[in-house]
Amino acid sequence: MDTGQVSKASAGGTCPEGDKQCLQREKAAVRIQAWWRGGRVRQTLLQAALRAWAIQCWWRSAQAKTLEQRRRLALRLYTCQEWAVVKVQAQVRMWQARRRFLQARQAACTIQSHWRWHTSQTRGLLQGCYEVKASHLELDIEILMA
Numbered sequence: 001m002d003t004g005q006v007s008k009a010s011a012g013g014t015c016p017e018g019d020k021q022c023l024q025r026e027k028a029a030v031r032i033q034a035w036w037r038g039g040r041v042r043q044t045l046l047q048a049a050l051r052a053w054a055i056q057c058w059w060r061s062a063q064a065k066t067l068e069q070r071r072r073l074a075l076r077l078y079t080c081q082e083w084a085v086v087k088v089q090a091q092v093r094m095w096q097a098r099r100r101f102l103q104a105r106q107a108a109c110t111i112q113s114h115w116r117w118h119t120s121q122t123r124g125l126l127q128g129c130y131e132v133k134a135s136h137l138e139l140d141i142e143i144l145m146a
Contacts, residue, residue: 015022 015026
């Protein structure tokens with residue numbers, strides 16, 4: 001309220017007309033009331049702002065927790081998928097290595113069997129020549145052993 005409104009209110013108010021001291025007290029009372037009400041309004045607005053700020057902080061914290069949970073879940077899923085890929089790759093590499101080993105073992109077995117057959121065919125053969133002369137026997141013998 002301004003002073004113009006106070007004089008209008010005082011026209012029908014408690015102060016008799018022409019009593020300046022009463023009007024001044026009434027104006028002072030109105031100013032004190034305005035100051036008090038303004039302080040209360042500012043205090044109420046400050047409390048509302050602080051409460052809104054607290055709610056916003058809580059909301060941001062809840063959002064951050066939710067985001068962190070989603071991030072961890074995504075990381076866990078990614079890790080599981082990567083681990084599965086690594087396991088599959090390891091299985092394939094093991095299968096390939098085993099296949100190469102079995103092929104090499106089969107080749108070694110084939111070579112060994114052919115070599116054993118060859119050595120068994122030539123083992124114990126006597127190669128040489130002999131001559132019989134009138135009084136003695138002359139032998140020239142070579143024994144091949146593998």
